[in-house]
Amino acid sequence: MRGRAKPWAVPYLQEHTELVYPTIEEGNAFLLQSPVYLEIGMGKGDFLIGLCQKQQGNYLGLERDLSILATAAKKIESLELPNVRLVGGDFDDLFPSLAHYRFDKIYLNFSDPWPKKRHAKRRLTYHERLKTIASLLNDGGRIIMKTDNPILYAFTLEEIPLAGLTIEESTDDYVFDDANDAMSEYEARFRGLGQNIHRIVIKR
Ligand SMILES: C[S@@+](CC[C@H](N)C(=O)[O-])C[C@H]1O[C@@H](n2cnc3c(N)ncnc32)[C@H](O)[C@@H]1O
Numbered sequence: 001m002r003g004r005a006k007p008w009a010v011p012y013l014q015e016h017t018e019l020v021y022p023t024i025e026e027g028n029a030f031l032l033q034s035p036v037y038l039e040i041g042m043g044k045g046d047f048l049i050g051l052c053q054k055q056q057g058n059y060l061g062l063e064r065d066l067s068i069l070a071t072a073a074k075k076i077e078s079l080e081l082p083n084v085r086l087v088g089g090d091f092d093d094l095f096p097s098l099a100h101y102r103f104d105k106i107y108l109n110f111s112d113p114w115p116k117k118r119h120a121k122r123r124l125t126y127h128e129r130l131k132t133i134a135s136l137l138n139d140g141g142r143i144i145m146k147t148d149n150p151i152l153y154a155f156t157l158e159e160i161p162l163a164g165l166t167i168e169e170s171t172d173d174y175v176f177d178d179a180n181d182a183m184s185e186y187e188a189r190f191r192g193l194g195q196n197i198h199r200i201v202i203k204r
Pocket residue numbers: 001002040041042043044062063064065068089090091092108109110111112124184185186187
C-alpha cells in the first residue's frame with residue numbers, strides 16, 4: 001500500500017502525540033500492561049480498530065507510511081478508542097525501542113509480498129526478521145500472518161523453521177472467524193474479489 005503524500009499528515013501526527021508516539025520510550029505504562037498486541041504494517045487501521053472493539057487489551061499499530069498512518073490516526077481519534085496507540089516508522093528501525101516490551105500477539109496482515117526473488121530479504125517473514133519479530137513475543141505469544149499471496153505464504157512456511165519457530169496452524173483457505181478476528185482493508189478487498197485468504201499461526 002502506498003499512500004498519496006498528504007501535506008496535513010505530519011503536522012497532524014505531531015499534534016496528536018497522545019495517540020501517535022513520536023518515539024517509543026522505555027517504561028511506557030501503556031505497553032507494559034497485559035495483554036498487549038502489535039500489528040506491523042497496519043495500513044489504515046481497520047484491523048486494529050475492529051479487534052480492539054471486540055477484545056480487551058492494548059493495541060500498538062506500526063506503519064512506515066506516514067500519510068497512511070495519519071489516516072488511521074484520524075479514524076481512531078474520531079472513534080475515541082482508549083486502547084490504541086500508533087507509531088510511525090519502519091519495523092527494522094523501531095525494533096530496538098520495541099525490544100523493551102513483550103507482546104501477546106503480533107499481527108502481520110497482508111504484508112508487502114516483494115514478488116522478485118532477489119528482494120526476498122525485504123519480506124517481513126524473511127527468517128532473520130521473523131526471528132527478530134518473535135523475540136518480541138511473551139511466553140505463549142503468537143505471530144499471526146494473513147496474506148492473499150500464495151508465494152509469500154509458501155515462502156513464510158519455509159522460513160518459519162529456519163527462524164527456529166514452529167507452525168501451529170496454517171491454511172490456504174481461511175474461514176473468517178468473526179467472533180475472534182477482525183478484517184483489514186486488504187482482507188476485505190481480496191475477499192470481495194473472491195480470493196482465498198492464507199493464514200499462519202506461528203509459535204516459538
Ligand atoms: C499491503 S499493505 C496492508 C495494510 C494492512 N495491514 C491491511 O491488511 O489492509 C502493507 C502495509 O505495511 C506497511 N509496511 C510494509 N513493510 C513495513 C515495515 N517494514 N515497517 C512498517 N510498515 C511496513 C506498508 O507501508 C503498508 O501500509
